[in-house]
Amino acid sequence: xxxxxxxxxxxxxxxxxxxxxxxxxxxxxxxxxxxxxxxxxxxxxxxxxxxxxxxxxxxxxxxxxxxxxxxxxxxxxxxxxxxxxxxxxxxxxxxxxxxxxxxxxxxxxxxxxxxxxxxxxxxxxxxxxxxxxxxxxxxxxxxxxxxxxxxxxxxxxxxxxxxxxxxxxxxxxxxxxxxxxxxxxxxxxxxxxxxxxxxxxxxxxxxxxxxxxxxxxxxxxxxxxxxxxxxxxxxxxxxxxxxxxxxx
Amino acid sequence: xxxxxxxxxxxxxxxxxxxxxxxxxxxxxxxxxxxxxxxxxxxxxxxxxxxxxxxxxxxxxxxxxxxxxxxxxxxxxxxxxxxxxxxxxxxxxxxxxxxxxxxxxxxxxxxxxxxxxxxxxxxxxxxxxxxxxxxxxxxxxxxxxxxxxxxxxxxxxxxxxxxxxxxxxxxxxxxxxxxxxxxxxxxxxxxxxxxxxxxxxxxxxxxxxxxxxxxxxxxxxxxxxxxxxxxxxxxxxxxxxxxxxxxx
Numbered sequence: 007x008x009x010x011x012x013x014x015x016x017x018x019x020x021x022x023x024x025x026x027x028x029x030x031x032x033x034x035x036x037x038x039x040x041x042x043x044x045x046x047x048x049x050x051x052x053x054x055x056x057x058x059x060x061x062x063x064x065x066x067x068x069x070x071x072x073x074x075x076x077x078x079x080x081x082x083x084x085x086x087x088x089x090x091x092x093x094x095x096x097x098x099x100x101x102x103x104x105x106x107x108x109x110x111x112x113x114x115x116x117x118x119x120x121x122x123x124x125x126x127x128x129x130x131x132x133x134x135x136x137x138x139x140x141x142x143x144x145x146x147x148x149x150x151x152x153x154x155x156x157x158x159x160x161x162x163x164x165x166x167x168x169x170x171x172x173x174x175x176x177x178x179x180x181x182x183x184x185x186x187x188x189x190x191x192x193x194x195x196x197x198x199x200x201x202x203x204x205x206x207x208x209x210x211x212x213x214x215x216x217x218x219x220x221x222x223x224x225x226x227x228x229x230x231x232x233x234x235x236x237x238x239x240x241x242x243x244x245x246x247x248x249x250x251x252x253x254x
Numbered sequence: 255x256x257x258x259x260x261x262x263x264x265x266x267x268x269x270x271x272x273x274x275x276x277x278x279x280x281x282x283x284x285x286x287x288x289x290x291x292x293x294x295x296x297x298x299x300x301x302x303x304x305x306x307x308x309x310x311x312x313x314x315x316x317x318x319x320x321x322x323x324x325x326x327x328x329x330x331x332x333x334x335x336x337x338x339x340x341x342x343x344x345x346x347x348x349x350x351x352x353x354x355x356x357x358x359x360x361x362x363x364x365x366x367x368x369x370x371x372x373x374x375x376x377x378x379x380x381x382x383x384x385x386x387x388x389x390x391x392x393x394x395x396x397x398x399x400x401x402x403x404x405x406x407x408x409x410x411x412x413x414x415x416x417x418x419x420x421x422x423x424x425x426x427x428x429x430x431x432x433x434x435x436x437x438x439x440x441x442x443x444x445x446x447x448x449x450x451x452x453x454x455x456x457x458x459x460x461x462x463x464x465x466x467x468x469x470x471x472x473x474x475x476x477x478x479x480x481x482x483x484x485x486x487x488x489x490x491x492x493x494x495x496x497x498x499x500x501x502x
Contacts, residue, residue, distance in 0.1 A: 127485060127488065130481050130484070130485070131481075131484065131488060132479070133479045133480055133481035134475075134477050134478070134479050134481040134484055135477075135478050135479055136477075136478030136479035136480075137479070138479075159481065159482070159483075160481075160482075161480075161481050164479070164480055194498075194499045194502070227382075227495065228498070229382050229383075229384075230382070230383050230384030230498055230502075231380070231381045231382050231383055231384035231385070231386075231412070232381055232384075232409075232412055233378050233379075233381035233382040233407065233408075233409050234407070234408075235407075236378070236379065236382055236491070237375060237378070239488065240375065240379060240487065240488060240491045243484070243488045243491055243492055244491050244492055244495045247475065247492045247495065247496070248495070250442075250476070250478055251442045254442070254478075
Protein backbone atom coordinates (compact mmCIF):
# COMPACT_ATOMS: atom_id res chain seq x y z
CA UNK A 7 0.00 0.00 0.00
CA UNK A 8 1.60 3.18 -1.33
CA UNK A 9 1.42 5.68 1.55
CA UNK A 10 0.90 9.42 1.51
CA UNK A 11 4.18 9.85 3.34
CA UNK A 12 6.10 7.97 0.67
CA UNK A 13 4.49 10.10 -2.03
CA UNK A 14 5.37 13.23 -0.07
CA UNK A 15 8.97 12.06 0.38
CA UNK A 16 9.45 11.36 -3.35
CA UNK A 17 7.91 14.69 -4.29
CA UNK A 18 10.35 16.41 -1.93
CA UNK A 19 13.22 14.97 -4.01
CA UNK A 20 12.36 17.38 -6.83
CA UNK A 21 14.17 19.94 -4.65
CA UNK A 22 17.91 19.95 -4.16
CA UNK A 23 17.75 20.72 -0.43
CA UNK A 24 15.67 17.62 0.29
CA UNK A 25 17.91 15.50 -1.94
CA UNK A 26 20.90 16.64 0.10
CA UNK A 27 19.04 16.15 3.40
CA UNK A 28 18.05 12.57 2.55
CA UNK A 29 20.99 11.64 0.31
CA UNK A 30 18.48 10.31 -2.24
CA UNK A 31 17.31 11.16 -5.77
CA UNK A 32 14.88 9.53 -8.18
CA UNK A 33 15.07 7.99 -11.61
CA UNK A 34 12.05 7.59 -13.92
CA UNK A 35 11.00 5.56 -16.93
CA UNK A 36 11.63 1.97 -17.97
CA UNK A 37 14.97 2.46 -19.70
CA UNK A 38 16.58 4.60 -16.99
CA UNK A 39 15.27 2.48 -14.10
CA UNK A 40 16.68 -0.67 -15.75
CA UNK A 41 20.01 1.06 -16.40
CA UNK A 42 20.27 2.22 -12.78
CA UNK A 43 19.42 -1.35 -11.62
CA UNK A 44 22.36 -2.56 -13.72
CA UNK A 45 24.74 0.12 -12.42
CA UNK A 46 26.85 0.58 -9.29
CA UNK A 47 24.23 2.89 -7.74
CA UNK A 48 22.44 1.61 -4.64
CA UNK A 49 18.67 1.52 -5.08
CA UNK A 50 16.52 2.22 -2.05
CA UNK A 51 13.21 1.15 -3.59
CA UNK A 52 11.37 0.77 -6.87
CA UNK A 53 7.78 1.83 -7.51
CA UNK A 54 6.44 0.11 -10.60
CA UNK A 55 3.23 -0.63 -12.43
CA UNK A 56 1.92 -4.15 -12.42
CA UNK A 57 3.19 -4.69 -16.00
CA UNK A 58 6.66 -3.35 -15.21
CA UNK A 59 7.06 -5.44 -12.05
CA UNK A 60 5.82 -8.61 -13.74
CA UNK A 61 8.27 -8.15 -16.61
CA UNK A 62 11.34 -7.27 -14.54
CA UNK A 63 10.67 -9.36 -11.44
CA UNK A 64 13.67 -11.73 -11.96
CA UNK A 65 16.11 -8.81 -12.34
CA UNK A 66 14.63 -6.96 -9.34
CA UNK A 67 14.86 -10.16 -7.24
CA UNK A 68 18.47 -10.76 -8.28
CA UNK A 69 19.40 -7.26 -7.20
CA UNK A 70 17.56 -7.70 -3.88
CA UNK A 71 15.66 -4.46 -4.30
CA UNK A 72 12.36 -3.70 -2.52
CA UNK A 73 9.63 -3.09 -5.09
CA UNK A 74 6.14 -1.75 -4.57
CA UNK A 75 3.25 -1.73 -7.02
CA UNK A 76 1.74 1.63 -7.93
CA UNK A 77 -0.63 2.89 -10.61
CA UNK A 78 0.43 4.96 -13.62
CA UNK A 79 -1.52 7.87 -12.10
CA UNK A 80 0.47 7.60 -8.86
CA UNK A 81 3.77 7.48 -10.77
CA UNK A 82 2.85 10.60 -12.67
CA UNK A 83 1.78 12.43 -9.53
CA UNK A 84 5.09 11.83 -7.71
CA UNK A 85 7.58 12.13 -10.58
CA UNK A 86 8.66 14.71 -13.11
CA UNK A 87 7.50 12.90 -16.27
CA UNK A 88 4.13 13.90 -17.67
CA UNK A 89 3.64 10.33 -18.77
CA UNK A 90 5.13 7.31 -16.98
CA UNK A 91 3.54 3.89 -17.27
CA UNK A 92 6.53 1.92 -16.02
CA UNK A 93 8.53 2.78 -12.89
CA UNK A 94 10.36 5.18 -10.63
CA UNK A 95 13.38 4.26 -8.50
CA UNK A 96 14.58 6.03 -5.37
CA UNK A 97 18.37 5.85 -5.45
CA UNK A 98 21.22 6.77 -3.09
CA UNK A 99 23.39 9.68 -4.16
CA UNK A 100 27.11 8.90 -4.44
CA UNK A 101 29.70 10.65 -2.31
CA UNK A 102 31.53 13.60 -3.86
CA UNK A 103 34.79 11.70 -4.32
CA UNK A 104 37.53 12.97 -6.66
CA UNK A 105 38.70 10.42 -9.23
CA UNK A 106 42.26 9.53 -10.28
CA UNK A 107 43.36 10.93 -13.63
CA UNK A 108 45.93 9.89 -16.21
CA UNK A 109 47.46 11.67 -19.21
CA UNK A 110 45.93 9.09 -21.57
CA UNK A 111 42.31 10.20 -21.45
CA UNK A 112 40.04 13.14 -22.24
CA UNK A 113 38.32 14.65 -19.18
CA UNK A 114 35.50 17.22 -19.21
CA UNK A 115 35.38 20.18 -16.81
CA UNK A 116 32.21 22.29 -16.67
CA UNK A 117 32.59 25.85 -15.42
CA UNK A 118 29.11 27.01 -14.33
CA UNK A 119 26.95 25.17 -16.86
CA UNK A 120 23.65 26.12 -15.24
CA UNK A 121 20.91 24.56 -17.34
CA UNK A 122 19.94 21.02 -16.23
CA UNK A 123 18.98 20.06 -19.80
CA UNK A 124 22.43 21.09 -21.01
CA UNK A 125 24.17 19.13 -18.23
CA UNK A 126 22.14 15.98 -18.96
CA UNK A 127 22.83 16.28 -22.70
CA UNK A 128 26.56 16.76 -22.03
CA UNK A 129 26.60 13.60 -19.88
CA UNK A 130 24.98 11.69 -22.78
CA UNK A 131 27.58 13.12 -25.19
CA UNK A 132 30.42 12.17 -22.82
CA UNK A 133 29.06 8.61 -22.70
CA UNK A 134 28.86 8.48 -26.54
CA UNK A 135 32.49 9.55 -26.83
CA UNK A 136 33.73 7.25 -24.05
CA UNK A 137 34.57 10.12 -21.70
CA UNK A 138 34.15 8.66 -18.23
CA UNK A 139 35.28 11.52 -16.00
CA UNK A 140 33.66 14.89 -15.48
CA UNK A 141 34.41 17.58 -12.93
CA UNK A 142 31.92 20.38 -12.20
CA UNK A 143 32.35 23.83 -10.66
CA UNK A 144 30.19 24.32 -7.54
CA UNK A 145 27.47 26.28 -9.39
CA UNK A 146 27.10 23.89 -12.29
CA UNK A 147 23.57 22.37 -12.36
CA UNK A 148 22.95 19.55 -9.87
CA UNK A 149 23.73 16.11 -11.34
CA UNK A 150 20.75 14.65 -9.43
CA UNK A 151 18.19 17.16 -10.73
CA UNK A 152 15.35 15.15 -12.39
CA UNK A 153 15.87 17.06 -15.67
CA UNK A 154 19.56 16.15 -15.72
CA UNK A 155 18.77 12.48 -15.09
CA UNK A 156 16.06 12.54 -17.78
CA UNK A 157 18.10 14.25 -20.49
CA UNK A 158 21.16 12.04 -19.86
CA UNK A 159 19.01 9.10 -21.14
CA UNK A 160 20.61 6.60 -18.75
CA UNK A 161 24.18 7.81 -19.37
CA UNK A 162 24.34 9.22 -15.81
CA UNK A 163 25.00 5.64 -14.66
CA UNK A 164 28.22 5.39 -16.69
CA UNK A 165 30.26 8.45 -15.69
CA UNK A 166 32.31 9.43 -12.66
CA UNK A 167 32.01 13.01 -11.45
CA UNK A 168 32.57 15.35 -8.56
CA UNK A 169 31.96 19.01 -7.74
CA UNK A 170 34.97 21.09 -6.76
CA UNK A 171 36.76 24.39 -7.00
CA UNK A 172 37.87 23.99 -10.63
CA UNK A 173 41.02 26.09 -10.39
CA UNK A 174 42.39 24.01 -7.51
CA UNK A 175 41.66 20.74 -9.28
CA UNK A 176 43.08 21.88 -12.61
CA UNK A 177 46.28 23.11 -10.96
CA UNK A 178 46.66 19.86 -9.06
CA UNK A 179 46.21 17.58 -12.07
CA UNK A 180 49.03 19.10 -14.15
CA UNK A 181 47.38 17.98 -17.40
CA UNK A 182 47.05 19.96 -20.64
CA UNK A 183 44.03 22.26 -20.25
CA UNK A 184 41.93 23.12 -23.29
CA UNK A 185 39.11 25.66 -23.23
CA UNK A 186 36.29 26.44 -25.65
CA UNK A 187 36.46 30.10 -26.69
CA UNK A 188 35.28 32.21 -29.60
CA UNK A 189 38.44 33.37 -31.38
CA UNK A 190 40.88 30.57 -30.41
CA UNK A 191 42.67 28.02 -32.62
CA UNK A 192 40.35 26.29 -35.11
CA UNK A 193 39.91 22.61 -34.23
CA UNK A 194 39.80 21.90 -37.96
CA UNK A 195 43.42 23.03 -38.31
CA UNK A 196 44.86 20.74 -35.64
CA UNK A 197 46.75 17.63 -36.77
CA UNK A 198 47.29 15.98 -33.41
CA UNK A 199 46.16 16.70 -29.89
CA UNK A 200 47.30 15.41 -26.51
CA UNK A 201 44.60 14.13 -24.17
CA UNK A 202 43.85 16.42 -21.23
CA UNK A 203 41.02 18.42 -19.71
CA UNK A 204 38.50 20.19 -21.94
CA UNK A 205 36.80 23.09 -20.12
CA UNK A 206 33.34 24.25 -21.24
CA UNK A 207 31.93 27.50 -19.83
CA UNK A 208 28.68 29.07 -18.75
CA UNK A 209 25.77 29.45 -21.22
CA UNK A 210 25.93 33.28 -21.19
CA UNK A 211 29.41 34.19 -20.03
CA UNK A 212 31.62 31.34 -21.19
CA UNK A 213 34.69 30.33 -19.16
CA UNK A 214 35.33 32.53 -16.11
CA UNK A 215 38.46 34.76 -16.07
CA UNK A 216 39.96 32.76 -13.17
CA UNK A 217 39.81 29.50 -15.18
CA UNK A 218 40.76 31.20 -18.46
CA UNK A 219 44.19 31.97 -16.90
CA UNK A 220 44.83 28.24 -16.46
CA UNK A 221 43.90 27.26 -20.03
CA UNK A 222 46.93 26.24 -22.13
CA UNK A 223 45.15 26.21 -25.47
CA UNK A 224 42.04 28.06 -26.54
CA UNK A 225 40.04 26.07 -29.08
CA UNK A 226 37.33 27.29 -31.42
CA UNK A 227 34.78 25.61 -33.63
CA UNK A 228 35.18 27.41 -36.96
CA UNK A 229 32.11 29.31 -38.12
CA UNK A 230 31.05 29.50 -41.76
CA UNK A 231 27.90 31.61 -41.25
CA UNK A 232 26.38 34.28 -39.04
CA UNK A 233 25.14 32.71 -35.80
CA UNK A 234 26.89 34.38 -32.88
CA UNK A 235 27.45 31.21 -30.92
CA UNK A 236 26.48 27.58 -30.44
CA UNK A 237 24.66 26.13 -27.44
CA UNK A 238 27.15 24.72 -24.88
CA UNK A 239 25.99 21.11 -25.31
CA UNK A 240 26.28 21.41 -29.11
CA UNK A 241 29.78 22.90 -28.75
CA UNK A 242 30.80 20.13 -26.33
CA UNK A 243 29.73 17.47 -28.85
CA UNK A 244 31.60 19.08 -31.75
CA UNK A 245 34.79 19.54 -29.69
CA UNK A 246 34.67 15.98 -28.30
CA UNK A 247 34.16 14.70 -31.85
CA UNK A 248 37.26 16.57 -33.05
CA UNK A 249 39.31 15.40 -30.03
CA UNK A 250 38.35 11.78 -30.58
CA UNK A 251 39.09 12.01 -34.31
CA UNK A 252 42.55 13.43 -33.59
CA UNK A 253 43.35 11.22 -30.58
CA UNK A 254 42.62 7.95 -32.41
CA UNK B 255 -3.84 51.99 -26.27
CA UNK B 256 -3.18 48.24 -26.39
CA UNK B 257 -6.59 46.64 -26.99
CA UNK B 258 -7.99 43.39 -25.69
CA UNK B 259 -8.58 42.29 -29.27
CA UNK B 260 -4.92 42.78 -30.16
CA UNK B 261 -3.88 40.77 -27.10
CA UNK B 262 -6.32 38.03 -28.05
CA UNK B 263 -5.03 37.99 -31.64
CA UNK B 264 -1.37 37.67 -30.56
CA UNK B 265 -2.24 34.92 -28.08
CA UNK B 266 -3.99 33.04 -30.89
CA UNK B 267 -0.67 32.94 -32.78
CA UNK B 268 0.67 30.40 -30.25
CA UNK B 269 -1.44 27.92 -32.22
CA UNK B 270 -0.54 26.76 -35.69
CA UNK B 271 -4.10 26.90 -37.06
CA UNK B 272 -4.40 30.59 -36.23
CA UNK B 273 -0.95 31.31 -37.66
CA UNK B 274 -2.03 29.69 -40.91
CA UNK B 275 -5.40 31.48 -40.86
CA UNK B 276 -3.80 34.92 -40.40
CA UNK B 277 -0.49 34.28 -42.17
CA UNK B 278 1.26 35.81 -39.14
CA UNK B 279 3.63 34.65 -36.37
CA UNK B 280 5.40 36.45 -33.55
CA UNK B 281 8.98 37.05 -32.51
CA UNK B 282 10.04 37.95 -28.96
CA UNK B 283 12.97 39.49 -27.15
CA UNK B 284 15.30 42.35 -28.01
CA UNK B 285 17.86 40.40 -30.05
CA UNK B 286 15.36 38.48 -32.17
CA UNK B 287 13.09 41.49 -32.79
CA UNK B 288 16.09 43.54 -33.97
CA UNK B 289 17.27 40.69 -36.19
CA UNK B 290 13.83 40.33 -37.78
CA UNK B 291 13.71 44.12 -38.34
CA UNK B 292 17.00 43.79 -40.21
CA UNK B 293 15.82 40.80 -42.28
CA UNK B 294 13.69 40.35 -45.40
CA UNK B 295 10.64 39.45 -43.31
CA UNK B 296 7.72 41.91 -43.41
CA UNK B 297 6.77 43.18 -39.97
CA UNK B 298 3.13 43.92 -39.27
CA UNK B 299 3.65 45.69 -35.95
CA UNK B 300 5.97 45.94 -32.97
CA UNK B 301 4.88 46.04 -29.34
CA UNK B 302 7.68 47.40 -27.18
CA UNK B 303 8.36 48.76 -23.73
CA UNK B 304 9.08 52.45 -23.35
CA UNK B 305 12.81 51.73 -22.99
CA UNK B 306 12.93 49.50 -26.07
CA UNK B 307 11.03 51.96 -28.26
CA UNK B 308 13.14 54.91 -27.11
CA UNK B 309 16.35 53.03 -27.87
CA UNK B 310 15.36 51.64 -31.28
CA UNK B 311 13.12 54.47 -32.52
CA UNK B 312 15.45 55.49 -35.40
CA UNK B 313 15.67 51.92 -36.72
CA UNK B 314 11.91 51.38 -36.39
CA UNK B 315 11.24 54.69 -38.20
CA UNK B 316 13.66 53.77 -41.02
CA UNK B 317 11.88 50.50 -41.55
CA UNK B 318 8.48 52.24 -41.51
CA UNK B 319 7.05 49.83 -38.97
CA UNK B 320 4.06 50.65 -36.74
CA UNK B 321 5.10 50.46 -33.09
CA UNK B 322 2.95 50.53 -29.99
CA UNK B 323 4.02 50.96 -26.38
CA UNK B 324 3.15 48.19 -23.94
CA UNK B 325 4.20 47.24 -20.42
CA UNK B 326 6.49 44.35 -19.55
CA UNK B 327 3.48 42.69 -17.91
CA UNK B 328 1.46 42.96 -21.13
CA UNK B 329 4.34 41.53 -23.19
CA UNK B 330 4.61 38.57 -20.87
CA UNK B 331 0.87 37.93 -20.93
CA UNK B 332 0.70 37.77 -24.74
CA UNK B 333 3.98 36.02 -25.57
CA UNK B 334 5.68 32.75 -24.84
CA UNK B 335 8.63 34.11 -22.81
CA UNK B 336 8.29 34.03 -19.03
CA UNK B 337 10.28 37.24 -18.89
CA UNK B 338 10.30 39.86 -21.65
CA UNK B 339 11.14 43.49 -20.87
CA UNK B 340 11.79 44.54 -24.47
CA UNK B 341 9.52 43.75 -27.39
CA UNK B 342 7.38 41.43 -29.47
CA UNK B 343 6.92 41.73 -33.24
CA UNK B 344 4.04 40.38 -35.29
CA UNK B 345 5.53 39.24 -38.59
CA UNK B 346 4.20 37.93 -41.90
CA UNK B 347 4.93 34.30 -42.69
CA UNK B 348 6.75 33.70 -45.96
CA UNK B 349 5.26 31.67 -48.77
CA UNK B 350 6.26 28.03 -49.04
CA UNK B 351 8.49 28.56 -52.09
CA UNK B 352 11.07 25.96 -53.16
CA UNK B 353 14.61 27.35 -53.57
CA UNK B 354 17.09 26.73 -56.38
CA UNK B 355 19.93 24.35 -55.57
CA UNK B 356 23.46 23.86 -56.88
CA UNK B 357 26.01 21.08 -56.48
CA UNK B 358 28.38 23.44 -54.67
CA UNK B 359 26.58 23.67 -51.33
CA UNK B 360 25.46 21.58 -48.37
CA UNK B 361 21.66 21.46 -47.91
CA UNK B 362 19.82 20.04 -44.89
CA UNK B 363 16.69 17.88 -45.20
CA UNK B 364 14.71 17.06 -42.05
CA UNK B 365 12.55 13.94 -42.18
CA UNK B 366 9.93 14.29 -39.40
CA UNK B 367 12.00 16.16 -36.79
CA UNK B 368 9.07 16.76 -34.43
CA UNK B 369 10.44 18.67 -31.46
CA UNK B 370 10.32 22.47 -31.89
CA UNK B 371 13.41 22.91 -29.67
CA UNK B 372 15.37 20.53 -31.90
CA UNK B 373 14.24 22.34 -35.06
CA UNK B 374 15.21 25.75 -33.66
CA UNK B 375 18.59 24.44 -32.53
CA UNK B 376 19.20 22.87 -35.96
CA UNK B 377 18.42 26.22 -37.64
CA UNK B 378 21.00 27.90 -35.37
CA UNK B 379 23.54 25.19 -36.23
CA UNK B 380 22.83 25.61 -39.96
CA UNK B 381 23.44 29.36 -39.60
CA UNK B 382 26.73 28.71 -37.75
CA UNK B 383 27.96 26.44 -40.54
CA UNK B 384 26.75 28.72 -43.35
CA UNK B 385 24.05 26.32 -44.51
CA UNK B 386 21.36 28.55 -46.00
CA UNK B 387 18.87 26.04 -47.38
CA UNK B 388 16.70 23.60 -45.44
CA UNK B 389 13.84 21.43 -46.65
CA UNK B 390 11.36 19.87 -44.22
CA UNK B 391 9.01 16.90 -44.53
CA UNK B 392 5.35 17.87 -43.94
CA UNK B 393 5.31 16.58 -40.33
CA UNK B 394 8.51 18.26 -39.22
CA UNK B 395 7.81 20.83 -36.46
CA UNK B 396 6.37 24.16 -37.63
CA UNK B 397 9.10 26.74 -38.40
CA UNK B 398 6.86 29.51 -36.97
CA UNK B 399 6.22 27.78 -33.62
CA UNK B 400 7.33 30.24 -30.85
CA UNK B 401 9.73 27.60 -29.43
CA UNK B 402 11.41 27.17 -32.82
CA UNK B 403 11.82 30.93 -33.21
CA UNK B 404 13.16 31.21 -29.65
CA UNK B 405 15.67 28.38 -29.85
CA UNK B 406 16.98 29.50 -33.26
CA UNK B 407 18.31 32.64 -31.47
CA UNK B 408 17.64 34.90 -34.47
CA UNK B 409 19.06 32.45 -37.02
CA UNK B 410 15.54 31.87 -38.44
CA UNK B 411 16.01 35.18 -40.30
CA UNK B 412 19.00 33.87 -42.25
CA UNK B 413 17.84 30.60 -43.79
CA UNK B 414 15.60 29.66 -46.72
CA UNK B 415 13.24 26.75 -46.23
CA UNK B 416 10.13 25.04 -47.48
CA UNK B 417 7.96 22.07 -46.53
CA UNK B 418 7.48 19.37 -49.12
CA UNK B 419 7.23 15.69 -49.87
CA UNK B 420 10.93 14.89 -49.31
CA UNK B 421 11.14 11.95 -51.68
CA UNK B 422 9.83 14.02 -54.62
CA UNK B 423 12.22 16.87 -53.89
CA UNK B 424 15.24 14.63 -53.40
CA UNK B 425 14.55 12.78 -56.66
CA UNK B 426 14.12 16.04 -58.53
CA UNK B 427 17.36 17.63 -57.29
CA UNK B 428 19.64 14.82 -58.49
CA UNK B 429 22.27 15.71 -55.87
CA UNK B 430 24.30 13.31 -53.70
CA UNK B 431 22.09 12.30 -50.75
CA UNK B 432 23.68 11.58 -47.37
CA UNK B 433 21.77 10.23 -44.42
CA UNK B 434 22.57 9.95 -40.71
CA UNK B 435 22.32 6.32 -39.60
CA UNK B 436 23.69 4.15 -36.84
CA UNK B 437 26.00 1.64 -38.53
CA UNK B 438 26.97 3.58 -41.69
CA UNK B 439 30.40 4.83 -42.81
CA UNK B 440 32.30 6.66 -40.06
CA UNK B 441 32.63 10.37 -40.86
CA UNK B 442 36.09 10.25 -39.25
CA UNK B 443 37.30 7.91 -42.00
CA UNK B 444 36.29 10.10 -44.94
CA UNK B 445 39.00 12.07 -46.75
CA UNK B 446 36.83 14.14 -49.06
CA UNK B 447 33.13 14.61 -49.50
CA UNK B 448 31.02 16.13 -52.28
CA UNK B 449 28.45 18.71 -51.26
CA UNK B 450 24.87 17.50 -51.41
CA UNK B 451 21.84 16.97 -49.20
CA UNK B 452 22.25 15.71 -45.64
CA UNK B 453 19.08 14.03 -44.34
CA UNK B 454 18.42 13.87 -40.59
CA UNK B 455 15.59 11.70 -39.29
CA UNK B 456 12.93 11.59 -36.61
CA UNK B 457 13.88 11.69 -32.90
CA UNK B 458 12.64 8.14 -32.22
CA UNK B 459 12.57 6.39 -35.56
CA UNK B 460 15.35 7.99 -37.59
CA UNK B 461 15.04 8.32 -41.37
CA UNK B 462 11.88 6.76 -42.82
CA UNK B 463 12.21 3.67 -45.07
CA UNK B 464 10.91 5.62 -48.08
CA UNK B 465 13.69 8.21 -47.78
CA UNK B 466 16.33 5.63 -46.78
CA UNK B 467 15.94 4.10 -50.26
CA UNK B 468 17.05 7.38 -51.83
CA UNK B 469 20.15 7.83 -49.64
CA UNK B 470 23.41 7.28 -51.57
CA UNK B 471 25.71 7.19 -48.55
CA UNK B 472 24.86 6.32 -44.97
CA UNK B 473 27.03 8.26 -42.53
CA UNK B 474 27.67 7.56 -38.86
CA UNK B 475 29.23 9.49 -36.02
CA UNK B 476 31.67 6.99 -34.49
CA UNK B 477 30.90 6.04 -30.90
CA UNK B 478 33.62 5.44 -28.30
CA UNK B 479 31.33 4.67 -25.35
CA UNK B 480 27.96 3.22 -24.44
CA UNK B 481 25.23 5.79 -25.13
CA UNK B 482 22.75 4.28 -27.60
CA UNK B 483 22.33 7.42 -29.65
CA UNK B 484 22.79 11.17 -29.80
CA UNK B 485 20.03 13.78 -29.88
CA UNK B 486 19.19 14.77 -33.49
CA UNK B 487 20.37 18.39 -33.06
CA UNK B 488 23.67 17.19 -31.57
CA UNK B 489 24.13 14.72 -34.44
CA UNK B 490 23.32 17.43 -37.00
CA UNK B 491 26.03 19.68 -35.53
CA UNK B 492 28.67 16.96 -35.51
CA UNK B 493 27.89 15.90 -39.09
CA UNK B 494 27.84 19.50 -40.38
CA UNK B 495 31.18 20.07 -38.63
CA UNK B 496 32.71 17.05 -40.39
CA UNK B 497 31.21 18.08 -43.76
CA UNK B 498 32.58 21.61 -43.48
CA UNK B 499 36.01 20.35 -42.40
CA UNK B 500 36.16 18.04 -45.42
CA UNK B 501 34.58 20.43 -47.93
CA UNK B 502 36.98 23.29 -47.19
